[in-house]
Amino acid sequence: MFLNIFHFLIVLIDNKLGFLSGTGRIRHTFYSPALFRKMTKRTRFAPSPTGYLHVGGARTALFSWLHARKHGGAFILRIEDTDLERSTAESVNAILEGMTWLGLEYDEGPLYQTKRFDRYNEVIDQLMEQGLAYRCDCSKDRLDALREHAMAHKEKPRYDSHCRNRNIDPDTPHVIRFRNPDDGVVVVDDMVRGRVTYNNSELDDLIIRRTDGSPTYNLTVVVDDSDMNISDVIRGDDHLNNTPRQINILQALNKEIPRYAHLPMILGDDGTRLSKRHGAVSVMQYMEQGFLPEALLNYLVRLGWSHGDQEIFSQEELIQLFDIANVNKSASSFNTEKLLWLNQHYIKSADPYHLAHLLSPHLGRLAIDPTEGPDIVEVVKAQQERANTLVEMAEISEFIYRDFDEFDENAAKKHLRPVARQALEEMKKSLQALTSWDVEHLHDCVEQVSTSLDLKMGKVAQPLRVAVVGRAASPGIDVTLYLVGKEACLRRIDKALAYIEKREQQAKA
Numbered sequence: 001m002f003l004n005i006f007h008f009l010i011v012l013i014d015n016k017l018g019f020l021s022g023t024g025r026i027r028h029t030f031y032s033p034a035l036f037r038k039m040t041k042r043t044r045f046a047p048s049p050t051g052y053l054h055v056g057g058a059r060t061a062l063f064s065w066l067h068a069r070k071h072g073g074a075f076i077l078r079i080e081d082t083d084l085e086r087s088t089a090e091s092v093n094a095i096l097e098g099m100t101w102l103g104l105e106y107d108e109g110p111l112y113q114t115k116r117f118d119r120y121n122e123v124i125d126q127l128m129e130q131g132l133a134y135r136c137d138c139s140k141d142r143l144d145a146l147r148e149h150a151m152a153h154k155e156k157p158r159y160d161s162h163c164r165n166r167n168i169d170p171d172t173p174h175v176i177r178f179r180n181p182d183d184g185v186v187v188v189d190d191m192v193r194g195r196v197t198y199n200n201s202e203l204d205d206l207i208i209r210r211t212d213g214s215p216t217y218n219l220t221v222v223v224d225d226s227d228m229n230i231s232d233v234i235r236g237d238d239h240l241n242n243t244p245r246q247i248n249i250l251q252a253l254n255k256e257i258p259r260y261a262h263l264p265m266i267l268g269d270d271g272t273r274l275s276k277r278h279g280a281v282s283v284m285q286y287m288e289q290g291f292l293p294e295a296l297l298n299y300l301v302r303l304g305w306s307h308g309d310q311e312i313f314s315q316e317e318l319i320q321l322f323d324i325a326n327v328n329k330s331a332s333s334f335n336t337e338k339l340l341w342l343n344q345h346y347i348k349s350a351d352p353y354h355l356a357h358l359l360s361p362h363l364g365r366l367a368i369d370p371t372e373g374p375d376i377v378e379v380v381k382a383q384q385e386r387a388n389t390l391v392e393m394a395e396i397s398e399f400i401y402r403d404f405d406e407f408d409e410n411a412a413k414k415h416l417r418p419v420a421r422q423a424l425e426e427m428k429k430s431l432q433a434l435t436s437w438d439v440e441h442l443h444d445c446v447e448q449v450s451t452s453l454d455l456k457m458g459k460v461a462q463p464l465r466v467a468v469v470g471r472a473a474s475p476g477i478d479v480t481l482y483l484v485g486k487e488a489c490l491r492r493i494d495k496a497l498a499y500i501e502k503r504e505q506q507a508k509a
């Protein structure tokens, strides 16, 4: 609690000072980052806005968010948009939209790397001044030849530090390389992978500024993680091999090294890395397909993390139970069936008001205006047990809002037969006379007609259901009639009677 208040005050004051304005002033903090880091966990999600928010990214964001929440820390959103050709505003929006939908609220940000170029250049200049970086004008041909030579000798391609001491003229087109230590090892004590050791002799002098003057990924990440006081870096394991390079740069800058956690990848059901080929991988596509954010979140957390056999977790439970140290080292497989199962669970147990809010846009997609029908909360209550997704719920609710074109063939064949005529005619009369159109009176009505005709209730209810819904499945007949409304029920019963009549004529002919 105390830590939270402390953190809040610092953020508030720093906000006033423009700390978070992304103008490159982040470094001018008046408190000790080291002290601050000891006091609170700060995690970040750092997507490159070159596409939508995909499932893998969302899981990374979720684990970072949970880790921060669990420790009462802060979760920061940083947009890594330095690749000007591939980064788009639409993608930034898609990422923000996905995070909002999943409820992954960030405490700071979004911070944009493109607003921090001055700061990156400042750090690069500092490295140059200290002799920790140098200009390189090696041609593409030379670098290609180096690579080919290494390949031919079955060695890992690496730059041979050719320009280290060549003192290239600043006016010659050049890149800037970080002078990587030649010897020793870099130890990454990864919270998921355990200890991973790299020999410096395997790493080469990395480009930190391109010929066009733009800083490269490893440099910007290091500067940002340090300036933003990130204590715990949680990201996909495709970045594991960047980590020793980043640690070396941090060390050169005399900055603290954050803790790292590299998350295993997510595989599709065929064992290859999850990609578009496996169907929906964008978070918002799941929304469009009628998944609840709670279900997707619950599903994502189980991709690589578990707590005994427990499958269902509330957000509070997750914050309490999640431990980054318990994340699996091995890849996990995406299983759509399980996601559907979770979705069904969350639909069944959701508050109908909440669900109604989520169902509305899906009805809208079917060109249905939910205000032109019964109370949508009643629709949800009637369908909650019957749908795996909100798309399905909207589809099976269409009959409530508009007349269907055709009867389902099998249902009509079975239930709209001449024997049903009398039941339908009696029901029509009875419904016409009904003054209180509510579930209780409608139930009595069906019961009374069945009794008067000496039929089991199903013998009346099924033809009636097919007449009103167009098919043989719907909520209880009383609720169904109630939701469809008097006028439409009577109109549809007439249609069913006409169908029976036609069928009878055809049989005679």
Ligand code: GLU
Binding pocket: 046, 047, 048, 080, 221, 234, 235, 236, 239
């Ligand atoms: N921007 C990187 C990506 O989208 C992530 C960088 C990081 O987490 O260090 O893959």
